Structure formats: C-alpha cells, structure tokens
Amino acid sequence: MNRLIFSQNSGIQGATSACTDLESLDSQSTIGDYVVFVDESGDANLDPIDPRFPMLNLVFCLIRKDHYIDFVVPRLHQLKIDFFGHADLVLHESEMRRKTGAFAILADGDVYSHWMQELLAWIEQTEVAVISACIDKIALTRRYAHPFDPYDLAIRFCLERTRQFLAANNQSRRLTQVIFESRGKRQDQAACLEFDQILKQANPLGHHLPDFSQLPLDPLFIPKRANLAGHQLCDLLARPLAKWSFNASSHCRPMQIIQPKLIAHKVFPQTGWRRPHRSRRSSYWPGNTRLNPPANSSHAPR
Numbered sequence: 001m002n003r004l005i006f007s008q009n010s011g012i013q014g015a016t017s018a019c020t021d022l023e024s025l026d027s028q029s030t031i032g033d034y035v036v037f038v039d040e041s042g043d044a045n046l047d048p049i050d051p052r053f054p055m056l057n058l059v060f061c062l063i064r065k066d067h068y069i070d071f072v073v074p075r076l077h078q079l080k081i082d083f084f085g086h087a088d089l090v091l092h093e094s095e096m097r098r099k100t101g102a103f104a105i106l107a108d109g110d111v112y113s114h115w116m117q118e119l120l121a122w123i124e125q126t127e128v129a130v131i132s133a134c135i136d137k138i139a140l141t142r143r144y145a146h147p148f149d150p151y152d153l154a155i156r157f158c159l160e161r162t163r164q165f166l167a168a169n170n171q172s173r174r175l176t177q178v179i180f181e182s183r184g185k186r187q188d189q190a191a192c193l194e195f196d197q198i199l200k201q202a203n204p205l206g207h208h209l210p211d212f213s214q215l216p217l218d219p220l221f222i223p224k225r226a227n228l229a230g231h232q233l234c235d236l237l238a239r240p241l242a243k244w245s246f247n248a249s250s251h252c253r254p255m256q257i258i259q260p261k262l263i264a265h266k267v268f269p270q271t272g273w274r275r276p277h278r279s280r281r282s283s284y285w286p287g288n289t290r291l292n293p294p295a296n297s298s299h300a301p302r
Contacts, residue, residue, distance in 0.1 A: 032171045040151075057238050061128050063230060077229075130262045132266070133154040139269045159199075159217070163212055167215060173215075175217075175218055181223070195219045
C-alpha cells in the first residue's frame with residue numbers, strides 16, 4: 001500500500017512514516033475522505049511540572065480532504081502573502097503572541113488587530129471537527145501514586161472520539177491518515193509504537209476497549225518546515241483550548257469560534273470543570289468518553 005497517497009497532494013509534502021508494521025492496514029481498504037492533524041500545547045513532563053503551564057492539551061483536527069485542498073491551504077497562503085509578503089513562514093501561536101521574529105510587524109496595534117480579524121475569519125470558515133484532551137498534570141500526580149503518561153492518556157481519549165466520528169461519517173474500512181509533527185526519528189518511532197499498541201489494544205486502560213479494526217488509521221510524521229496548514233490550525237487552537245479548560249472566561253473571542261467546531265473535549269482528571277451551556281446537543285460532547293481509569297487501576301504503570 002502506498003502510505004503517501006494523500007501526502008502527494010500539494011497541501012501535504014514531506015510525509016514519512018516511522019511505522020514498519022503494516023499488518024494493521026487492510027490491503028483492501030480504500031482511502032478515506034478525511035485527514036487528521038495532531039498538535040499539542042504544553043508538554044508531557046511530570047518531573048518537573050512547569051507551574052506556568054501545568055497541563056498538556058492535545059488537539060485533533062479532522063478535515064475533509066477536498067475542503068482542505070480547495071479552501072484551507074490556499075486561503076491561509078493568501079493571508080500570509082497579504083500580511084507578510086510570502087507564504088513560506090510557519091504560523092506559531094507563541095511567536096505571534098510575543099510578536100517576535102517574522103511576526104514583529106504585529107507589534108503595530110492596527111496591523112495586529114487586522115491580522116487577528118482575518119485569521120479568526122479563516123478559522124471560522126474552516127469546516128473542521130475538533131477533538132481535544134486536556135491533562136491536568138498537577139491533579140494527575142496528586143491522584144495517582146504511579147501516574148499515567150499524560151500524552152498516552154490524551155491520545156487515547158482523542159483516538160476513541162476520532163473512531164466514533166469516522167464511524168458516524170461512513171469511513172468504515174477506509175484508510176484515514178493521522179498527521180503528527182515529526183520530532184526526530186527516535187521520537188517518531190516511539191510515538192508510532194504507542195499509536196500501534198493503542199489500536200491493537202496491547203496496553204488497555206480500564207475495561208473499555210474501543211474497536212479500531214474496521215477503521216484503519218495510518219500515522220504519518222511530517223516536519224514543521226513542511227509548513228502544513230493543518231498543523232498550524234491545530235497550533236492556533238491548542239493553547240486557547242488548554243487555558244479555557246480551567247478558566248471559562250479565557251480567550252473569549254477565539255473560543256466563540258472554536259466551540260461550535262468542538263465535537264469532544266476531555267479534561268482529566270476532572271477537578272470541577274463543567275461543560276458550558278450549548279444550544280445544540282452533540283453526541284460527541286465532553287465527558288462521555290468511556291476511557292476513565294480509576295485511581296486504583298491495576299493498569300497504572302509501575
């Protein structure tokens with residue numbers, strides 16, 4: 001099977017796979033309609049925990065490929081050209097916030113206001129289903145004597161909801177590529193092994209075992225320099241979602257745009273977070289994820 005089928009499009013280049021085990025991919029599977037981009041805000045370190053940002057927020061952005069190619073990529077390229085004169089720079093939320101490097105022009109208040117208006121309009125017009133998992137690392141270490149790995153927890157939550165979404169959108173037996181940002185060969189191989197073990201239910205947490213057998217997922221690892229619009233979208237969403245998880249008044253304007261696209265948001269461990277009022281009920285709404293290991297779980301790593 002050609003693992004780079006979608007990556008050969010103009011929107012995704014430089015894709016590689018750290019996985020060598022292809023047994024989980026059915027040779028009869030057809031290529032699906034969606035692509036999934038993954039990025040995070042924060043880190044998985046538990047020792048030490050950064051008190052300034054003691055959380056890890058993982059974001060999955062599920063986008064139809066035709067919409068990604070026809071709108072998401074060209075519109076973002078045009079925005080970059082309009083403001084920066086070229087489309088080669090990679091948007092990074094932290095640099096934009098600090099107005100450093102290529103984003104120094106945003107120090108001008110009028111330019112910044114206009115840029116944010118256009119950028120938020122691009123996000124609002126993008127047809128994307130957002131799945132988010134926020135791990136409170138301080139609460140995690142207080143609750144568990146032997147804490148679970150935050151990244152492992154977050155990716156399990158997100159993959160379970162991704163499976164539900166794809167099944168509901170007629171993607172059974174259709175290959176969906178999950179695009180991670182490459183961190184280097186060794187890190188990519190470790191991430192791919194973890195991904196594969198989750199799909200094969202090798203190291204289950206709790207008693208619920210989601211079945212991925214009819215929804216083949218193929219992880220790809222692409223470096224930041226590839227300048228993928230999907231990864232930049234995830235990066236722009238990850239921090240607002242993380243801050244909002246613990247302060248509902250945080251990032252009000254971005255969250256007004258993100259919330260209608262948010263089909264699942266998990267905060268773990270739950271320490272008083274409540275989902276906000278929403279007029280349209282969604283079967284993929286927060287808190288219904290069945291993966292919720294007990295504090296005394298025998299599956300906790302020792």
